[in-house]
Amino acid sequence: MKNLFSVLFAATLLVNVAFAQVKWSVDPAHTNVLFAVNHLGISMVDGQFKKLEGAVETKSVEDFNNATVGFTIDVNSIDTRIEARDGHLKSDDFFNAEKFPTITFKNAVLKKAGKSKYTLTGDLTIRDVTKKVTFDVVQNNGIITDPWGKTRAGFTAKTTINRLDYNIKYNDKLPSGVAAVAANVEIVVNTELVKN
DSSP states (O other): OHHHHHHHHHHHHHHHHHTOOEEEEEOGGGOEEEEEEEETTTEEEEEEEOOEEEEEEESSSSOOTTOEEEEEEEGGGEEOSOHHHHHHHHSTTTTOTTTOOEEEEEEEEEEEEETTEEEEEEEEEETTEEEEEEEEEEEEEEEEEOTTSOEEEEEEEEEEEEGGGGTOOOOOBOTTSOBSEEEEEEEEEEEEEEEO
């Protein structure tokens, strides 16, 4: 009976180890969400969201393939360096921050796509619309131990979305028919993770 108990205990331990998840937190001091959109057909206007939270889970410290990813972004933290423009972007013409104060990216899975390259596909919710979005991701310089003994990893993710798909319908046009603000928005997420 004692031997049977030992075998069962060992098997349980092996199962728990096999399914153990490594949890990582997004370091907000070294993470940003940047966006850029064409203005009047002649230039790019950019900005960022300054407040966000996120978490990642991997099967091991060394392997990010099949990692699960989630982000929540504070819409009211939008910053384009122009206060009046930020206020307009928070209005119902764009994000309607009062009614929809967060942007979320959930149920996302990271898939290996080459050396230090991944794709990240998940559910992006802006306003009241949720759509599948895929980012192209590059892991920056592997995994390191910082001077304070913490394990860190960094990634850069890029994608382009059509804002009209998310009910961001602002559509002023020049007499020539060119949109004042283009439909396509380029997004870059620079993320630094810290192992919990």
